[in-house]
Amino acid sequence: MGKLYANVIIDISHESVDRVFQYRIPEKLQGNLTAGQQVYIPFGKGNKRRKGYVVELTDDAEYDPDKLKEIEGIVPGSVSAQSQLIWLAWWMKEQYGSTMNQALKTVLPVKQQVKEIPKRTIRLLLDGSGLKEAIALAQKRHYTLRLRILEALAENPVIPWEAASAQLGATMAALKPMEEQGIIALDERRSYRNPLASMERTMEQLSFKQGEEERKAGERNGWETKVLLNSQQQEAVDRIWNDYTQGSRKTWLIHGITGSGKTEVYMELIERVLEQGLQVIVLIPEISLTWQTVMRFYRRFGDRVSVLNSRMSQGERYDQYERARKGELDIIIGPRSALFAPFERLGMIIMDEEHENAYKSELSPRYHAREVAACRAKLSGAALILGSATPSLESYTRALKGEYGLCTLDRRAKEDSVPPAVEVVDLRRELKEGNKSIFSRRLTELIEDRLEHREQIMLFINRRGYANFVSCRSCGEALRCPHCDVTLTLHKNGRLICHYCGYSIPVPKLCPVCGSPYIAPFGTGTQKIEELARKQFPSAKILRMDLDTTSKKEGHQEILSAFARGEADILIGTQMIVKGHDFPRVTLVGALAADLSLYAPDYRCGEQTFDLLVQAAGRAGRGRHPGTAVIQTYQPDHYAVQAAASQDYRAFYEQEMGYRRLMGYPPAVGLLTVQMSSRDEQTLLSEADLLARYLNERAGAGKDLQLIGPVNAPVYKVNDIYRKFLYIKQENYDILIQIRKIAEEYLKGREAARLLSVQYDLT
Ligand code: ADP
Numbered sequence: 001m002g003k004l005y006a007n008v009i010i011d012i013s014h015e016s017v018d019r020v021f022q023y024r025i026p027e028k029l030q031g032n033l034t035a036g037q038q039v040y041i042p043f044g045k046g047n048k049r050r051k052g053y054v055v056e057l058t059d060d061a062e063y064d065p066d067k068l069k070e071i072e073g074i075v076p077g078s079v080s081a082q083s084q085l086i087w088l089a090w091w092m093k094e095q096y097g098s099t100m101n102q103a104l105k106t107v108l109p110v111k112q113q114v115k116e117i118p119k120r121t122i123r124l125l126l127d128g129s130g131l132k133e134a135i136a137l138a139q140k141r142h143y144t145l146r147l148r149i150l151e152a153l154a155e156n157p158v159i160p161w162e163a164a165s166a167q168l169g170a171t172m173a174a175l176k177p178m179e180e181q182g183i184i185a186l187d188e189r190r191s192y193r194n195p196l197a198s199m200e201r202t203m204e205q206l207s208f209k210q211g212e213e214e215r216k217a218g219e220r221n222g223w224e225t226k227v228l229l230n231s232q233q234q235e236a237v238d239r240i241w242n243d244y245t246q247g248s249r250k251t252w253l254i255h256g257i258t259g260s261g262k263t264e265v266y267m268e269l270i271e272r273v274l275e276q277g278l279q280v281i282v283l284i285p286e287i288s289l290t291w292q293t294v295m296r297f298y299r300r301f302g303d304r305v306s307v308l309n310s311r312m313s314q315g316e317r318y319d320q321y322e323r324a325r326k327g328e329l330d331i332i333i334g335p336r337s338a339l340f341a342p343f344e345r346l347g348m349i350i351m352d353e354e355h356e357n358a359y360k361s362e363l364s365p366r367y368h369a370r371e372v373a374a375c376r377a378k379l380s381g382a383a384l385i386l387g388s389a390t391p392s393l394e395s396y397t398r399a400l401k402g403e404y405g406l407c408t409l410d411r412r413a414k415e416d417s418v419p420p421a422v423e424v425v426d427l428r429r430e431l432k433e434g435n436k437s438i439f440s441r442r443l444t445e446l447i448e449d450r451l452e453h454r455e456q457i458m459l460f461i462n463r464r465g466y467a468n469f470v471s472c473r474s475c476g477e478a479l480r481c482p483h484c485d486v487t488l489t490l491h492k493n494g495r496l497i498c499h500y501c502g503y504s505i506p507v508p509k510l511c512p513v514c515g516s517p518y519i520a521p522f523g524t525g526t527q528k529i530e531e532l533a534r535k536q537f538p539s540a541k542i543l544r545m546d547l548d549t550t551s552k553k554e555g556h557q558e559i560l561s562a563f564a565r566g567e568a569d570i571l572i573g574t575q576m577i578v579k580g581h582d583f584p585r586v587t588l589v590g591a592l593a594a595d596l597s598l599y600a601p602d603y604r605c606g607e608q609t610f611d612l613l614v615q616a617a618g619r620a621g622r623g624r625h626p627g628t629a630v631i632q633t634y635q636p637d638h639y640a641v642q643a644a645a646s647q648d649y650r651a652f653y654e655q656e657m658g659y660r661r662l663m664g665y666p667p668a669v670g671l672l673t674v675q676m677s678s679r680d681e682q683t684l685l686s687e688a689d690l691l692a693r694y695l696n697e698r699a700g701a702g703k704d705l706q707l708i709g710p711v712n713a714p715v716y717k718v719n720d721i722y723r724k725f726l727y728i729k730q731e732n733y734d735i736l737i738q739i740r741k742i743a744e745e746y747l748k749g750r751e752a753a754r755l756l757s758v759q760y761d762l763t
Pocket residue numbers: 227228229230233256257258259260261262263264265413414415
């Protein structure tokens with residue numbers, strides 16, 4: 001029996017999802033409607049016939065059912081991308097537990113009336129000595145943004161404005177003077193909103209010419225826009241493509257070591273998909289969405305490529321979605337939100353670094369981009385290609401079961417490039433033998449060697465501000481945030497800052513607990529490491545990159561390009577420096593305290609540590625000189641460390657899966673986490689207990705459920721709000737979805753209980 005009522009929105013955009021109108025479904029349509037379908041409805045006073053999208057079907061009438069108008073009929077024709085996205089939102093709501101509103105807001109772009117920015121390209125007018133002079137001048141005057149733009153132009157004489165803005169942080173304020181000084185030309189391409197068709201044609205020719213120019217400039221500079229694939233790459237392409245042309249749309253996993261040429265495989269596949277007149281979404285975690293990567297795609301595919309990233313304004317993003325919808329783009333590259341690009345002819349979704357945590361949304365609906373990508377691919381008849389040097393356990397398990405196709409690339413693609421040598425240093429032994437420095441003797445020796453040979457070094461710790469707190473030597477208490485359950489982190493400016501809520505105070509003179517004056521900083525953060533490195537290697541030029549140095553809009557890119565230019569010998573930072581970047585002169589990577597992340601209160605910490613160490617080691621020796629990675633650790637025998645040292649994914653996988661099966665963690669079982677919060681601790685306590693008891697009675701019987709908790713969240717209090725988790729394990733994912741619905745129903749009936757929020761997370 002179909003539902004009785006349909007909620008319909010008329011204008012699909014982020015802002016209008018709140019304006020939902022309810023209609024009665026006529027008998028002949030009951031059971032024939034789904035979310036996303038376009039329908040004809042009578043609208044407004046005059047009951048004018050309009051089109052709307054069904055967003056939800058329900059049996060609950062919001063008003064007097066007799067007063068509801070009736071849907072007139074289904075709009076005939078093919079299913080648009082818009083319809084698919086609304087259906088996808090509905091699926092996400094069902095799967096992950098959120099309101100329809102939250103789900104729609106996730107998939108629909110924010111419409112914002114923005115000033116029309118003409119699309120531009122930036123073209124370099126100087127060459128040879130003129131260019132050198134301009135660069136030298138920018139360097140001397142510390143015009144960092146100009147320097148960055150000039151350097152990018154030296155490599156690519158024509159750059160699309162979008163890429164320059166999104167990836168380099170270029171602004172018109174910086175470009176205009178450069179134009180006036182005859183350094184660059186700003187060429188306008190057509191603006192997609194331009195209503196004048198004739199003008200559009202001229203502009204189209206222009207943009208075509210510019211694409212050509214870009215390519216020619218590339219050839220002059222000796223780029224290969226296309227490499228000759230090696231046998232492993234070719235085999236991967238052939239297998240996937242054969243399957244594709246036979247009409248199969250399965251998911252593939254490309255397991256390729258760092259530098260094995262996965263990106264070239266993607267690009268070859270993309271080219272073939274484009275030849276079929278279809279479109280492609282390329283997902284890349286934001287942190288690896290670097291200038292180099294983006295330009296590789298531009299070089300090969302010209303300006304039918306567009307980028308999305310979180311630094312873009314909502315207006316800019318909306319523009320990209322519009323261009324996608326109108327078919328003016330063939331490829332969109334971006335973080336997980338690029339998944340919702342309204343392509344009408346989607347042929348393939350590529351998801352690079354598929355193991356990355358950034359693919360999991362922490363906002364409701366708490367979706368995983370991999371699962372949503374699979375769903376979208378299925379809807380659109382597209383193939384999904386996952387790639388990683390360290391596949392997630394979930395994906396690799398599916399590949400082993402044959403649910404995914406598996407391609408393996410186990411050699412570096414460049415002929416003279418070899419995987420790094422990895423050495424493990426036991427920090428316990430260092431200490432025993434009298435070395436109290438955070439740099440082991442072996443690492444020190446290698447750093448000195450690299451400094452001497454003018455090669456570059458990256459040093460990282462696994463977490464920001466770890467243990468960088470202040471404690472009292474008398475009573476042993478650490479200084480904590482009064483609103484959150486965490487210690488405050490000491491920053492160089494002498495202030496203590498809460499990384500959860502932003503609370504900040506100067507370091508007090510006396511211990512707030514016992515009044516003792518003996519309070520002192522403790523532990524090792526990135527700032528501290530920088531200080532120590534400066535002391536121990538006084539001749540070295542050092543750069544540091546962490547959330548503090550990169551909180552400025554473009555700080556991140558600035559530090560990376562300075563390092564790429566060779567302005568420093570050592571780059572120090574958190575894990576963010578070793579993800580996805582490609583610095584050919586780096587020949588040494590040091591993980592200063594590899595096991596910090598092994599203590600994290602998370603069953604995935606072994607996997608995360610392994611991934612990070614393998615990816616980090618992969619940063620060394622990308623150029624001509626072979627690289628070395630040094631892993632310093634207190635747990636040299638831990639299997640994650642051991643497997644990373646031997647770069648043996650398979651060995652790690654077997655061990656880790658054994659542990660997950662033994663402990664009952666995903667992907668061995670499904671895990672539903674119910675996260676409850678309240679400002680009142682007592683309310684939270686009793687409500688969480690009641691829910692646990694209810695689920696045990698109602699849902700537990702005969703379902704092989706394992707209920708754990710309620711337990712305090714890893715950080716119990718944040719911003720004066722208390723948080724508890726309830727874990728439910730069951731092998732069958734679908735049963736967990738049912739359980740979630742039972743919990744939702746139950747909590748709806750307990751409105752009086754007033755938990756501040758309940759969120760569901762299904763893994
Ligand atoms: P991954 O994405 O697996 O890390 P990339 O595609 O970035 O690897 O390739 C690593 C390096 O090897 C890049 O500089 C790329 O240009 C180069 N490369 C890739 N495939 C080939 C090939 N078949 N021949 C020569 N160089 C290649």
